[in-house]
Amino acid sequence: MTQVTLRVGRLIDGTGQDPLLDQTIIIENERIRAITPWQDTHHSQSAFIDLSDATLLPGFIDTHLHITADPGNPEDIYNPEQNPVEITLRAVSNAQAALRVGVTTLGDCGAQNHIIFPVRDAINAGQISGPRIIASGAALVPAGGHGADKFGVISSGVDEVRAAVRAQARAGADFIKVMATAGGGEEPGVSHYSLEELIAIRSEADRHNLIVAAHAHGTGGIRDCVAAGIQRIEHCTFYNGERGFDFDAQVAKEIARRDIIVSPTNVIDYRRIQAGGEGTPRGKLNSIWRQLLDHGVHFAASSDAGVKDMFYDDYALIPELMVKELGISEMGVLVACTQTAATALGLQDELGTLEPGKIADLVALNGNPLEDITAMRAICLVMRSGEILHQQGHLDD
Numbered sequence: 001m002t003q004v005t006l007r008v009g010r011l012i013d014g015t016g017q018d019p020l021l022d023q024t025i026i027i028e029n030e031r032i033r034a035i036t037p038w039q040d041t042h043h044s045q046s047a048f049i050d051l052s053d054a055t056l057l058p059g060f061i062d063t064h065l066h067i068t069a070d071p072g073n074p075e076d077i078y079n080p081e082q083n084p085v086e087i088t089l090r091a092v093s094n095a096q097a098a099l100r101v102g103v104t105t106l107g108d109c110g111a112q113n114h115i116i117f118p119v120r121d122a123i124n125a126g127q128i129s130g131p132r133i134i135a136s137g138a139a140l141v142p143a144g145g146h147g148a149d150k151f152g153v154i155s156s157g158v159d160e161v162r163a164a165v166r167a168q169a170r171a172g173a174d175f176i177k178v179m180a181t182a183g184g185g186e187e188p189g190v191s192h193y194s195l196e197e198l199i200a201i202r203s204e205a206d207r208h209n210l211i212v213a214a215h216a217h218g219t220g221g222i223r224d225c226v227a228a229g230i231q232r233i234e235h236c237t238f239y240n241g242e243r244g245f246d247f248d249a250q251v252a253k254e255i256a257r258r259d260i261i262v263s264p265t266n267v268i269d270y271r272r273i274q275a276g277g278e279g280t281p282r283g284k285l286n287s288i289w290r291q292l293l294d295h296g297v298h299f300a301a302s303s304d305a306g307v308k309d310m311f312y313d314d315y316a317l318i319p320e321l322m323v324k325e326l327g328i329s330e331m332g333v334l335v336a337c338t339q340t341a342a343t344a345l346g347l348q349d350e351l352g353t354l355e356p357g358k359i360a361d362l363v364a365l366n367g368n369p370l371e372d373i374t375a376m377r378a379i380c381l382v383m384r385s386g387e388i389l390h391q392q393g394h395l396d397d
């Protein structure tokens with residue numbers, strides 16, 4: 001048994017409760033054994049790390065990104081000429097970049113099965129260092145639909161979508177990704193699947209105990225996802241292309257009532273627009289997401305890293321823009337990055353909060369993100385499953 005004791009200046013547990021000051025957290029093997037006030041701690045022989053000037057949080061979670069992609073050259077991944085070994089090595093490097101900025105768990109929301117599952121398994125087996133990967137593998141999409149030529153498992157009709165879910169489960173998917181509508185830059189108002197097909201996807205996924213995450217922009221597509229009981233909606237922009245934005249308050253109420261988690265990918269075009277490129281108008285997008293929040297919808301932190309100009313080491317942009325553009329409180333944003341994101345991946349019993357019994361995924365920051373959210377960039381230590389995988393600057397021991 002290995003035991004590590006950390007003294008922590010400020011502990012934010014991920015549930016939204018007020019921070020605890022001057023705490024001791026004891027890690028035994030890969031789990032949190034105890035959290036107690038420092039003054040009450042019985043000092044043992046175990047290894048000791050002094051983080052009394054730092055803020056400790058649960059490891060950050062990104063529910064939606066694509067580690068096999070290349071944000072500098074996003075078409076590259078989909079070039080059939082490209083050597084799959086190159087894509088694989090790039091995926092490992094991308095995952096490690098995310099880890100260094102505190103992302104201890106990531107949800108890969110669309111990739112080729114034969115690349116993403118072996119990368120996940122190699123990290124889980126400890127063969128290479130990296131964040132825990134929860135991967136959908138290929139996404140369900142009808143022929144010619146969004147991403148069909150990239151990482152699609154082409155399927156339409158109730159029987160075919162059921163077969164596609166079974167095939168993904170057999171291939172090792174951790175959840176099911178479905179393209180319920182076209183993409184933002186395409187005709188986002190167009191639904192790819194009927195309500196009957198979405199119901200079939202959900203019910204087949206249930207048989208394999210898998211959550212369904214649906215990419216959905218257009219209002220009709222979002223409405224059908226909600227009616228089908230899909231657990232996660234990605235983007236959720238109510239954007240219908242030339243027909244504009246069409247927010248439906250009834251649908252928003254239902255999303256909140258059913259505890260459907262939205263991964264807004266709220267940073268998606270930000271860097272691209274900053275760089276002078278094209279993107280969906282941010283003011284409009286933000287007003288849609290603010291209306292969802294007003295209806296009580298829960299957001300999970302999600303970057304869509306891998307799309308053009310959205311890089312893997314820029315996770316902190318999510319909380320920064322959630323505060324600045326969406327008006328979420330700093331504490332609310334920290335919950336979106338931890339507890340809610342863990343729930344979106346179905347891992348709420350193991351991850352996302354700092355509590356005895358949970359897996360010891362931790363991030364220590366120099367500074368206080370409740371006062372200044374950009375402190376999310378000031379990483380001093382990253383621990384996954386009780387192992388320190390990254391540290392920056394001097395730590396006493």
Ligand SMILES: [Zn+2]
Pocket residue numbers: 064065066109110304
């Ligand atoms: Zn995506």
